[in-house]
Amino acid sequence: DIDIIESFIIDPFIKIIYDIGTISNLKNIKKIINKFGDKIIYKLPLFNWKSEDIVPYLQLLRDKEVMFTRFSQIYLCKNITFKKKYTDYTIYIWNKKTLQYLKENNFTEFTASPELSYNTNKIIFEKEAMQVIIGGKLPLVYTRNCFNHLFGCVDCKSNQCNKKNIKNIDKNLNFEILCNDDYRYILNKDPMLNDYSKIDLNNNTKFRYMTFGQTKKEIDESIKCFKMNNYYKELIKNKFWENSYECNLFDGKE
Secondary structure, three states: OHHHHHHHOOOOOOOOEEEOOOHHHHHOHHHHHHHHHHHOEEEOOOOOOOOOOOHHHHHHHOOOEEEEOOOHHHHHOOOOOOOEEEEOOOOOOOOHHHHHHHHHOOOOEEEOOOOOOHHHHHHHHOOOEEEEEEEEOOEEEEEOOOOHHHHOOOOHHHHOOOOEEEEEOOOOEEEEEEEOOOOEEEEEOOOEEOOHHHOOOOOOEEEEEOOOOOOHHHHHHHHHHHOOOOHHHHHOOOHHHOOOEOOOOOOOOO
């Protein structure tokens, strides 16, 4: 949200990734660029379900820092020069061959896959600039299906930001649904939180924090903890993080 960007844009500890999210938001990207310019990273929409020609809108991001979410976007942007090119975790880099292809296409910073352990990612990336997802909620499923029949939404726009809870009765698992204009995210109700204080990190590693489903107040409280050396112990005192789980961070018995 714009107000969240404005709240944290002056903090030198933070580099904000703005998730454009949908094609309709991409069409309106000019006003975001006019407001924030080079101060943020622009993350491209994951889907183009309407099969629209989005190249004219991508041109608006020329000379900006841009995060790619799909391999097909590399071809679409082949004639556009960017200040810096990042990959999101949805561009799966599971081997050095993929990494080499991306480097040949001028990508200089990469998001490590949360499906691989840190040690495996470290082998793939070696001395490359790597972002690791330290905490937050990762979308498990993206769907165009509307859940109005479950939640009785009268007006989609006004109800988009409200958390909607859903339960898998068979597996006794709880999920949340977040909506935008084009599709829905299904998220684990409990957030993921990794304790990177256990790891000897190199200087090319950056922490990435996913803010799906958090209020501005919760984000502010979380960032204060992330600035501490013992961030993990401080965060789990916070109600939002108290039931968090650790993803596939370590190899073997670690």
